[in-house]
Amino acid sequence: MSNSSCSIVRDLLPLYDDKALSPKTAEVVKNHLDKCPECRDYLAHIHHVVRAMQNQNARNNYRYSEVVRRIRRNFFVELAVGAAVFSFACAALIKLASRE
């Protein structure tokens, strides 16, 4: 394969992988891939990188959900403590008011 056609095909591979190419261009890329093991390897490499990025995104989403879960848990703990303090204050006021 000529270096220039490999270079052009490799530029197009991300779009080919996303099925974002026109049918005619996709066919040209597919015909090149059928004949060029280096570009097939390059496509496999793109798949590998994309999968790694998706896994990283999944981990980041997991971390984000963990942060949200902790924030919510802390909020409910603070809400419960606040409600307990408020109840105690009300009970103390009612007791004071009933003395008079």
Ligand SMILES: [Zn+2]
């Ligand atoms: Zn090639």
